[in-house]
Amino acid sequence: MSKILGVDIGGTTMKMAVVEGGSLSQQEVAPTPGDPRDIVELLVRWHRDHPLPMGICCAGTVDPEAKAITELGGNIQGWRHFPLGEALAERGVSLAALENDANAALVAECSFGQLEDNRHSLLITLGTGIGGAYTLDGRTPLRGSRGAAMEIGHILLHPGGRSCACGQRGCAEEYLSARALRALMEGEGSSDTDLFLQSPRGGAYIEELAAYLLSLTTILDPRNILLGGGLVEYSRKLIPLLKEEMPKQSNGAHGAALYPAHLGNQGGIVGAAILAARALAAEA
Numbered sequence: 001m002s003k004i005l006g007v008d009i010g011g012t013t014m015k016m017a018v019v020e021g022g023s024l025s026q027q028e029v030a031p032t033p034g035d036p037r038d039i040v041e042l043l044v045r046w047h048r049d050h051p052l053p054m055g056i057c058c059a060g061t062v063d064p065e066a067k068a069i070t071e072l073g074g075n076i077q078g079w080r081h082f083p084l085g086e087a088l089a090e091r092g093v094s095l096a097a098l099e100n101d102a103n104a105a106l107v108a109e110c111s112f113g114q115l116e117d118n119r120h121s122l123l124i125t126l127g128t129g130i131g132g133a134y135t136l137d138g139r140t141p142l143r144g145s146r147g148a149a150m151e152i153g154h155i156l157l158h159p160g161g162r163s164c165a166c167g168q169r170g171c172a173e174e175y176l177s178a179r180a181l182r183a184l185m186e187g188e189g190s191s192d193t194d195l196f197l198q199s200p201r202g203g204a205y206i207e208e209l210a211a212y213l214l215s216l217t218t219i220l221d222p223r224n225i226l227l228g229g230g231l232v233e234y235s236r237k238l239i240p241l242l243k244e245e246m247p248k249q250s251n252g253a254h255g256a257a258l259y260p261a262h263l264g265n266q267g268g269i270v271g272a273a274i275l276a277a278r279a280l281a282a283e284a
Contacts, residue, residue, distance in 0.1 A: 008268035011128035019273035055276025057104035102131030104271030125229035228261030
């Protein structure tokens with residue numbers, strides 16, 4: 001794969017790197033602007049500094065053909081229905097690929113991860129929100145009829161509960177995301193994630209997260225479950241605690257193996273670059 005400018009637009013931060021194969025160089029991180037037009041300005045600046053084909057992944061649902069955000073805008077205000085590819089083209093920047101961030105991360109894990117068999121793999125990202133991606137063939141993410149498949153952060157766990165950026169109340173990401181866990185910790189005056197997860201309140205969080213994962217395995221019957229996102233990055237205890245809790249709640253019918261995402265928070269950038277390279281190859 002030739003050099004690609006890979007970008008990951010998250011609800012809290014934007015990350016950029018020059019990607020060649022699975023290697024990243026010249027990385028930059030910036031807070032995600034609150035206005036999509038300011039996001040475009042930052043992308044234009046990064047492209048000016050690194051004039052390479054660009055692939056972007058972002059929170060929310062996307063139309064990869066139109067290179068636009070569709071129904072769910074994630075945790076960026078004004079992001080819903082934003083024509084990102086068109087806005088960049090107006091500034092002289094050609095966008096080779098646009099994909100949901102979890103889908104892009106799963107593409108990267110299937111290309112450069114450590115799974116022996118990538119088929120029937122589920123990726124869950126626990127960050128500002130919750131993202132999900134699933135592949136049957138180990139290469140192509142499940143997108144659904146409108147590109148909104150696997151928006152698992154918006155499964156209703158507590159109908160009528162906390163307001164979510166998507167417009168619903170009681171979505172999973174309002175209770176189980178890294179952001180939600182940080183709010184729990186702040187309420188308890190705790191700053192150590194691993195210690196908190198072993199406390200009574202932390203134990204209740206693990207129980208609900210385990211039940212959520214088991215529900216997803218009942219629906220999808222995955223071979224592998226990969227956990228990624230910021231929470232996995234700063235908690236060594238999360239996956240061991242989940243491996244201990246899930247069998248307690250399970251009927252034993254699922255056989256999915258639980259792993260940390262090998263590429264961590266770099267997965268989205270790498271996946272965006274892979275998809276950009278594929279798009280350019282298809283056009284050649």
